[in-house]
Amino acid sequence: MAEFIAYLIAxxxxxxxxxxxxxxxxxxxxxxxxxNFAQGEFVMLPAILILxxxxxxxxxxxxxxxxxxALFIALFGWGFKITIVDPMIRHGVLPLxxxxxxxxxxxxxxxxxxxxxxxxxxxxxxxxxxxxFMGISISxxxxxxxxxxxxxxxxxQWFVTRTRTGRQMQAAAQNPGVALILGIxxxxxxxxxxxxxxxxxxxxxxxxxxxxxAKFSNGEVIGLFAFIAAIVGGFxxxxxxxxxxxxxxxxxxxxxxxxxxxxxxxxxxxxxxxIILVKPEGLFGRxxxxxx
Amino acid sequence: MDRRMFVAAAAVLCLSxxxxxxxxxxxxxxxxxxxxxxxxxxxxxxxxxxxAEINAKxxxxxxxxxxxxxxxxxxxxxTRAAVQRAIDEGTYAVLGPVFSxxxxxxxxxxxxxxxAQIVGGEAAGLxxxxxxxxxxxxxxxxxxxPKIAAYLQNDVKAKTVAVVxxxxxxGKGGRxxxxxxxxxxxxxxxxxxxxxxxxxxxxxxxxxxxxxxADAVFVYLNEEESARFLRAAKQQGVDKPMVGETTxxxxxxxxxxxxxxxxxxxHVGLSIDAPVPAFQEFGKKFQxxxxxxxxxxxxxxxxxxxxxxxATEKQKKFDKKGLADTLRGARITPKDEPGIMIETxxxxxxxxxxxxxxxxxVAGKQVIKQTLPxxxx
Numbered sequence: 214m215a216e217f218i219a220y221l222i223a224x225x226x227x228x229x230x231x232x233x234x235x236x237x238x239x240x241x242x243x244x245x246x247x248x249n250f251a252q253g254e255f256v257m258l259p260a261i262l263i264l265x266x267x268x269x270x271x272x273x274x275x276x277x278x279x280x281x282x283a284l285f286i287a288l289f290g291w292g293f294k295i296t297i298v299d300p301m302i303r304h305g306v307l308p309l310x311x312x313x314x315x316x317x318x319x320x321x322x323x324x325x326x327x328x329x330x331x332x333x334x335x336x337x338x339x340x341x342x343x344x345x346f347m348g349i350s351i352s353x354x355x356x357x358x359x360x361x362x363x364x365x366x367x368x369x370q371w372f373v374t375r376t377r378t379g380r381q382m383q384a385a386a387q388n389p390g391v392a393l394i395l396g397i398x399x400x401x402x403x404x405x406x407x408x409x410x411x412x413x414x415x416x417x418x419x420x421x422x423x424x425x426x427a428k429f430s431n432g433e434v435i436g437l438f439a440f441i442a443a444i445v446g447g448f449x450x451x452x453x454x455x456x457x458x459x460x461x462x463x464x465x466x467x468x469x470x471x472x473x474x475x476x477x478x479x480x481x482x483x484x485x486x487x488i489i490l491v492k493p494e495g496l497f498g499r500x501x502x503x504x505x
Numbered sequence: 506m507d508r509r510m511f512v513a514a515a516a517v518l519c520l521s522x523x524x525x526x527x528x529x530x531x532x533x534x535x536x537x538x539x540x541x542x543x544x545x546x547x548x549x550x551x552x553x554x555x556x557a558e559i560n561a562k563x564x565x566x567x568x569x570x571x572x573x574x575x576x577x578x579x580x581x582x583x584t585r586a587a588v589q590r591a592i593d594e595g596t597y598a599v600l601g602p603v604f605s606x607x608x609x610x611x612x613x614x615x616x617x618x619x620x621a622q623i624v625g626g627e628a629a630g631l632x633x634x635x636x637x638x639x640x641x642x643x644x645x646x647x648x649x650x651p652k653i654a655a656y657l658q659n660d661v662k663a664k665t666v667a668v669v670x671x672x673x674x675x676g677k678g679g680r681x682x683x684x685x686x687x688x689x690x691x692x693x694x695x696x697x698x699x700x701x702x703x704x705x706x707x708x709x710x711x712x713x714x715x716x717x718x719a720d721a722v723f724v725y726l727n728e729e730e731s732a733r734f735l736r737a738a739k740q741q742g743v744d745k746p747m748v749g750e751t752t753x754x755x756x757x758x759x760x761x762x763x764x765x766x767x768x769x770x771x772h773v774g775l776s777i778d779a780p781v782p783a784f785q786e787f788g789k790k791f792q793x794x795x796x797x798x799x800x801x802x803x804x805x806x807x808x809x810x811x812x813x814x815x816a817t818e819k820q821k822k823f824d825k826k827g828l829a830d831t832l833r834g835a836r837i838t839p840k841d842e843p844g845i846m847i848e849t850x851x852x853x854x855x856x857x858x859x860x861x862x863x864x865x866x867v868a869g870k871q872v873i874k875q876t877l878p879x880x881x882x
Binding site: 216330341343428430434469 | 537538539542543546672698699700701703704705706708709710712713715716729732733736737739740741742757760761762763764765
């Protein structure tokens, strides 16, 4: 039982990261009705930017972290919307989705050529120690990841549902035309969504990079699992992305432990297929209908 | 001949193939991105140092070396294409790659062209295929694993071991070589944990190892995965001795794993910290030029170029097939060729025999504890 709980906690920690990234899929979907295929790279890049500031500019880590995250949010929150989403969305969601695929490649290759093709160590905010509780050893870093991610997601959920700005964001996402008539600054709300997405991606990057090491290719795995998580949980609900992320993380961990490391990637994909067949809107998603 | 004709004739002579042949081309086919980027970059940098040194001293038999690096992206298909391209472009010998899988996928191409391929791979199976044009720059797993098993038995006093290996040619070869050696010494394998190349999350594997409660853990992964596993093992509180081969104790692994690398022990074929002055001198040159410490792959790349130089000067001509013939069965000493750094015996099948070392990571540095002799001096 102790072993199972250890696997469970490790899975929840990884799942919390997937959830942070999956929320990005949800936010972009709600505001632009498209899928950001560069979401994994959004999680990869902040850590690289921070390390670049430390190694190339000689900044202390805390300053590099603040500047790196701010730079990332500016470039891939504000900049992403202005330079990619706004011009492309006029031509439909498919060109925008393809543009995000191109962005993913540019981000990955840019990180490889501009910084390093090799993995880099990334400082952890917490020591690599274990807590012993009723005979179970639990990693302090895993606990921290779960707590920080849950607080961030809980805070987002509170912000969206309990504050005036958050409700305006929801209104802008659900029906931008009516929201505009009601005097809601829709463009500003959409921009806010993109900034939040970039912020959550940066948080995920800082949390996961001490474990995965900072590397240009990290976005591939994270992006895939977060995409699966978003579909499993429900593409149009933040709580769905949270649940989906945690479920996929736990399944991945248990698959590695009890099935096989070779097939661990296949198990969440099987889950994805089942969800699409049985409950296509996701476990916590809302059914959507569109006129075409 | 009037003046204009003289100038034209001179220009033609300058552009003639005879002048172009003043250089000898070496193509390095290596992992500069993908899972093997760490190993491949070290190998490439070691080659660059050797080429710069040789060229500064007048080249090989008076010819400057022209080195070209092709990135395989750690992909066997790309490696095959790059080796073919190297041969089509007239390389004198193929250097690289470092990962055993891509070597296995590409070595037949250089064999067909009768061109020596000097590689960094350690998988035992590579030199069992009867390819007379393949040469290693490191000890084979068949040579290294008995030394590790003996170390586990005599020094670590392990009765049970958890084996963690990467599911590629390198890892499978290492696992297949260590298991019979452990069995021969009465050491029981209580956990046999397979992992994937490029794997990022090792939490489940570390938990498995912890619950196996073995006396020691034998880790046989590539560099980046080794660092990730060591970090995961520390996070899960695995406190048993971690024992491995050269990759586990490499400079890059120590840098990436940080504190988690402390206490790691094992066998290293090559190390800039070994009590060999030439290794240490190379380490300083590498650090000065690239601003980080070389791992064993840097030394291997450096030696690969000097193997080409030694054999060419030995045969006194640039003969591609003759290069391989000269290397096969050779014994190169630092007296004959200082760039080889340590006495190296090349077996008929391309395997190497030379001294190796037992090491431990102490306070973030690899410390050599013992020098082991050649197997068949």
